[in-house]
Amino acid sequence: VTPSSIRPLLEDRLFAVKKQIHDACRRAGRQPEEVTLVAVTKYAGIETAAMLVELGVRDLGESRPQELWRKRAALRTDVRWHLVGHLQRNKIQRTLPLHLIHSVDRLSLLTSLEQEAVKRGTTVHVLLEVNASREPSKLGFAPETLLGLASCIKSLRQVHVLGLMTMAAPAADPDTCRPTFTLLRQLRDRLRQLVPLPHRLEHLSMGMSDDFEVAIEEGATLVRIGSALLAGLPRQPDTQ
Numbered sequence: 001v002t003p004s005s006i007r008p009l010l011e012d013r014l015f016a017v018k019k020q021i022h023d024a025c026r027r028a029g030r031q032p033e034e035v036t037l038v039a040v041t042k043y044a045g046i047e048t049a050a051m052l053v054e055l056g057v058r059d060l061g062e063s064r065p066q067e068l069w070r071k072r073a074a075l076r077t078d079v080r081w082h083l084v085g086h087l088q089r090n091k092i093q094r095t096l097p098l099h100l101i102h103s104v105d106r107l108s109l110l111t112s113l114e115q116e117a118v119k120r121g122t123t124v125h126v127l128l129e130v131n132a133s134r135e136p137s138k139l140g141f142a143p144e145t146l147l148g149l150a151s152c153i154k155s156l157r158q159v160h161v162l163g164l165m166t167m168a169a170p171a172a173d174p175d176t177c178r179p180t181f182t183l184l185r186q187l188r189d190r191l192r193q194l195v196p197l198p199h200r201l202e203h204l205s206m207g208m209s210d211d212f213e214v215a216i217e218e219g220a221t222l223v224r225i226g227s228a229l230l231a232g233l234p235r236q237p238d239t240q
């Protein structure tokens, strides 16, 4: 792949992913507008990420805060940034403000974010990460502990919990991931009955390159797609 051929390749892949999203929505009787494509740019350099934005992608995600800061500083300001990976407390200051944090994986982070939001007089939108596949190596709240968070969520005034996020265990057959996604939806439905607004719990961030169609069939509203768009593209040397 040469640099000049990156753009058409990216355009083709983006078109293909959007069509898959569209088809999965149709199978599930859902509207394509209900699903937001978050392009996870961790495999890409700044120039490739900028190309995605030129091609109309408005939502970009990064798993490492430092990389999010770097790309955010370089790209257009109308990009909606999503943090999809672990956030250490000492990185909160530089990470805010941003569109959505998908990966709140522990209570202490929730309370630190609330403190910072109060201090700034702003609102912070988050999802709670759930280890719905119950893999020992994974971060996130255990499914059993989630409903017990209701009273803590209720006490948050400036952190708004907009939904849940999970990552399925890698699988050769994406249908194997379905129970993980179903569980996340069920947990969301139950938690939603326990907490009042503004904790809308409308979002389900689930589905990555290998399993996003199944996730959409199970109710995903945010799909986080990296390699299906960016695998194999050269990391161009960044100009900054």
Ligand SMILES: *Cc1c(COP(=O)(O)O)cnc(C)c1O
Residues within 6 Å of the ligand: 040, 042, 063, 084, 085, 167, 208, 209, 210, 224, 225, 226, 227, 228
């Ligand atoms: C990297 C990453 C993705 C994208 O994964 P692909 O399989 O490359 O689409 C999605 N979510 C999180 C949390 C990630 O770290």
